[in-house]
Amino acid sequence: MLCKLSLVLVLVILITSCGGTSRIKWSLSSRNLPEQYKLNHVPFYPQQKYQCGPAALSMALAWAGVQVSPENLVSEVFTPSRKGSLQSAIIASIRRHKRVAYPIASPGSLIDEIAAGHPVIVLQNLGLSWYPVWHYAVVIGFDLNKDNVILHSGVVSQKHLNFKVFERTWARSNFWGILVLPPTQLPADAIESKYISAVNGLERLGLWKAAAEGYKTALNHWPDSFLAHMGLGVCYYELGNLKSAESVILDAIRKFPTEGAAFNNLAQVLMEQGRKCEALAAALRAVELGGPLEEHFKSTLEEIRNK
Numbered sequence: 001m002l003c004k005l006s007l008v009l010v011l012v013i014l015i016t017s018c019g020g021t022s023r024i025k026w027s028l029s030s031r032n033l034p035e036q037y038k039l040n041h042v043p044f045y046p047q048q049k050y051q052c053g054p055a056a057l058s059m060a061l062a063w064a065g066v067q068v069s070p071e072n073l074v075s076e077v078f079t080p081s082r083k084g085s086l087q088s089a090i091i092a093s094i095r096r097h098k099r100v101a102y103p104i105a106s107p108g109s110l111i112d113e114i115a116a117g118h119p120v121i122v123l124q125n126l127g128l129s130w131y132p133v134w135h136y137a138v139v140i141g142f143d144l145n146k147d148n149v150i151l152h153s154g155v156v157s158q159k160h161l162n163f164k165v166f167e168r169t170w171a172r173s174n175f176w177g178i179l180v181l182p183p184t185q186l187p188a189d190a191i192e193s194k195y196i197s198a199v200n201g202l203e204r205l206g207l208w209k210a211a212a213e214g215y216k217t218a219l220n221h222w223p224d225s226f227l228a229h230m231g232l233g234v235c236y237y238e239l240g241n242l243k244s245a246e247s248v249i250l251d252a253i254r255k256f257p258t259e260g261a262a263f264n265n266l267a268q269v270l271m272e273q274g275r276k277c278e279a280l281a282a283a284l285r286a287v288e289l290g291g292p293l294e295e296h297f298k299s300t301l302e303e304i305r306n307k
Contacts, residue, residue: 034115038141038150039063042119044157045070052154053077053085056121056136057093059152060180063119066097084134087123087176094180095201098210102179102187102198107167109189110177114142116188118179122151125172132172139177183214186221196227208235226256233265237272245269260289264297271304279304 042063047055047070054073061068076096077089094101104110104120113120120139127133140158141150148160170177179187183202186195199214212235218228229252236245246269252262267282283301287294 035144036142037115038158039114039117039119042138042140042152044152046155046157050083051078052136053090056138056152057085057090057180059138060119060121061094061097061099064099064180064182066099068097085136087178090121090136090178091201094178095205095207098183098202098207100179100181100183100185100195100198100214101201102181102195104177104179104187104189105175107163107170107175110139111142112188113179114139118181118187121178121180122170123173123176124166124169126169129172134173183210184217186217190221192218192222192225192227196225196231200231203231203235206238208238211235212239224255226252226259226262229255230261230265233269237265237269242269242273246273258289260286260291260297261293263289264293264300267300267304271307276304276307 042059045055045058051070051074054070054077057073057077058068058070073093076093077085079086079089091101104113110120110122122137122139124135124137125132126135135154137151137153137159139149139151142148143150143160146160147163149163149166151159151161151166153159153161181187183199195214195218199211199218202211202214212232215228215232215235218225219232222228229248233245233248233252236242236248246266249262249266249269252259253266256262263282263286267279267286270276270279270282280301283297283304286297287301290297
């Protein structure tokens with residue numbers, strides 16, 4: 001089978017965990033930012049009791065082109081025993097709706113994303129460290145003149161909250177924030193490993209078309225990304241588009257001639273097309289290159305020989 005390199009995705013903390021309160025400076029004065037910025041295309045849905053998670057998620061999904069009511073998201077994200085929604089459930093729901101869940105974890109990144117036109121779901125503790133009151137809101141803007149962020153929060157649309165107050169409540173979740181992006185769009189804070197990991201979440205759910213779009217977006221920005229090449233090749237293979245899979249993998253081999261995983265995947269794609277001699281040569285080359293996946297490469301080689 002195609003060999004997919006494992007991507008470790010460390011995004012989720014339990015809603016019951018209590019984050020630290022160390023302060024991080026906003027450092028806004030040195031940024032080339034407008035004095036005021038507000039996203040005007042993020043709808044507002046007032047939350048029902050304990051339903052801030054579904055409401056915040058519904059708003060962010062709507063901005064990303066997915067129309068689903070908060071009521072229809074309750075079964076996906078709400079945990080009755082906790083009277084709230086886990087971050088893991090929020091992320092899983094974003095992926096189920098074929099959108100990229102991209103994490104952010106600092107005030108600077110949040111401001112950059114808002115300035116780029118991306119709303120951000122944040123988790124705040126509106127209570128105390130020893131008596132948390134967890135709450136999801138959607139940041140939609142800022143006002144530097146008044147030192148405010150602007151949020152859709154609870155039952156209040158376009159709520160203005162002082163930077164320091166917001167930072168204090170947000171810091172208690174270790175600055176947990178998530179973007180909801182169409183797979184054709186990059187975050188402003190585009191870090192290759194983080195974005196590939198986020199797209200890989202779609203692949204793990206078998207959402208091959210959405211994942212392929214995400215990997216193509218990555219390759220447009222990072223044309224020499226080995227993981228994006230491999231991911232896109234896997235998606236094309238799973239979609240039955242063997243010629244496109246072969247083309248992407250060959251491009252990866254040209255750029256990364258010592259990566260056995262690329263030769264292993266090429267061997268599988270060639271074998272699926274009935275090109276056994278070429279497949280055998282590619283599989284032999286993968287075994288020659290070896291590495292931590294050598295046993296997998298040997299298995300592919302044996303499978304081709306048996307056929």
